[in-house]
Amino acid sequence: MERDHRFPVTDEPAAADLSELDDRINDYNTGRTGIRDARYLSIMLRSDDGELYAGLHGHSWGGCCEIKLLWIADEHRGKGLGSQLLRSAEVEAIRRGCRLILLATHSFQAPGFYERHGFSPIATVEGYPAEHAEIFMTKRL
Structure with a gap:
């Protein structure tokens, strides 16, 4: 199949552009x-030289x-940073009036970590990526 050049595809x-697209979908959703009340929620941890070593991003x-x-x-890893990031995000979510927190993780990533923090799997997509699965999880706050 030949590519339609009226629809430019990029991997960069x-x-x-991403920010504008995000703003446009937020405007639509609000309408x-x-x-x-849509807001980003981000926690970025950087070393003294500015190198990112841990972070959480959502909304x-x-x-x-x-x-x-x-x-x-x-x-x-293994020093409790993940737990601290997750707890900080939950505290902020509650402060913002959230009653539910949701996320997706892959079977090779951290489903057990999230379950230990009170998340429950609600759906699984087998074969994404190949030989693995994507797991959608929620937690009531």
Whole structure:
């Protein structure tokens, strides 16, 4: 199948384009629901030289908090940072009035970690990626 050049495909989108797309979907969602409290929720941990070694990113909206990314550099794992990041996000989510927190993790990532922190699996997509699964989880706050 030949590529349609009217639809430029890239694997390196500009940060400004992603931000604009995010703003546009937020505007649409607000218009459809009347809920206007969408906000990013991010925690970035950096060394003294500015190197990112752990972080969590997501957003809150409409009484829910979604964690999109949680990452810790290999040399900092096993020291409780993941638990601290997750707890900090939960505290902030509650402060924002959220009653539910949700996330997705892969079977080779951290489903057990999230279960130990009170998350329950609600759906699994087998074969994403191949030979693995994506697991959707929630926790009531």
